[in-house]
Amino acid sequence: MSGEFRSFQKTWYDEFDWLEYSEYKNAAYCLYCYLFFNSAKPEKFGSSVFAHQGFVNWKKAKDIFNNHNVCKTHVEARLKCEDFMNQKTNVGRKLVQISKEEEKRYEIRLTASLGVARFLIMQGDAFRGHDESSTSLNKGTYREMIDWYKDKVEIVKEAYEKGSKNCQMLSPDIQKDLTKACAEEVTSVIMDEIRGKKFSVLIDESRDVSIKEQMTVILRFVNDEGKVMERFLGLQHVQSCTAIALKEGTSRRRKQKFQMRGYFQPCPL
Numbered sequence: 001m002s003g004e005f006r007s008f009q010k011t012w013y014d015e016f017d018w019l020e021y022s023e024y025k026n027a028a029y030c031l032y033c034y035l036f037f038n039s040a041k042p043e044k045f046g047s048s049v050f051a052h053q054g055f056v057n058w059k060k061a062k063d064i065f066n067n068h069n070v071c072k073t074h075v076e077a078r079l080k081c082e083d084f085m086n087q088k089t090n091v092g093r094k095l096v097q098i099s100k101e102e103e104k105r106y107e108i109r110l111t112a113s114l115g116v117a118r119f120l121i122m123q124g125d126a127f128r129g130h131d132e133s134s135t136s137l138n139k140g141t142y143r144e145m146i147d148w149y150k151d152k153v154e155i156v157k158e159a160y161e162k163g164s165k166n167c168q169m170l171s172p173d174i175q176k177d178l179t180k181a182c183a184e185e186v187t188s189v190i191m192d193e194i195r196g197k198k199f200s201v202l203i204d205e206s207r208d209v210s211i212k213e214q215m216t217v218i219l220r221f222v223n224d225e226g227k228v229m230e231r232f233l234g235l236q237h238v239q240s241c242t243a244i245a246l247k248e249g250t251s252r253r254r255k256q257k258f259q260m261r262g263y264f265q266p267c268p269l
């Protein structure tokens with residue numbers, strides 16, 4: 001410029017902690033204004049040049065940097081940036097804290113719901129009720145047992161009442177999910193029992209009241225103590241009773257079991 005070489009000076013970094021330089025654009029920027037520029041209040045030395053276009057007037061650079069350093073727009077942006085960097089008041093941190101509390105409550109709800117499901121499975125009792133609404137006098141064994149649990153244990157009551165309303169672990173789908181997860185766990189225990197031993201498969205089918213063919217699968221084997229064991233794996237709906245249909249039904253059931261592995265993921269909050 002005017003026969004002189006001018007450029008950005010490294011030493012300016014020491015004087016202005018907000019200064020940033022883009023080699024690609026050969027322009028200087030202000031970090032605070034770049035992040036928190038208030039376009040509604042443009043000002044001479046805090047203009048959008050430092051925030052967006054980039055400053056390139058190296059001749060008067062230091063004077064303008066000094067002016068920018070004290071201008072209102074810049075000071076406001078700096079304060080916003082400092083607030084953002086202050087982790088104790090950071091909104092993100094508050095959200096993480098809330099999520100952790102909710103995660104704990106979710107764990108309590110999940111454990112309580114699973115405990116009730118396991119008890120009902122063990123007793124072979126029905127889960128569902130005719131009317132499961134909150135005003136119902138009898139919401140079915142599952143929901144009534146959860147209410148009983150809530151009355152007995154304060155922490156469980158708090159976990160259900162303060163917990164996220166879209167993740168209460170009470171819906172019919174959740175009841176089925178918990179039951180399927182229990183079935184999966186029982187199956188893996190049976191598989192551990194068999195390990196590499198020889199076993200036979202007992203298959204029988206029968207037609208239920210809705211005229212659907214149901215196939216039962218039972219495994220028979222000798223365990224480590226030399227006792228003959230028979231383990232019921234489950235029921236599978238089949239289209240017909242031919243040997244091929246029964247074989248396909250068995251492999252479909254095995255595939256479903258496989259897909260259920262890793263069913264429970266952390267709470268998506």
Ligand SMILES: [Zn+2]
Nearest residue numbers: 030032033074
């Ligand atoms: Zn600035």
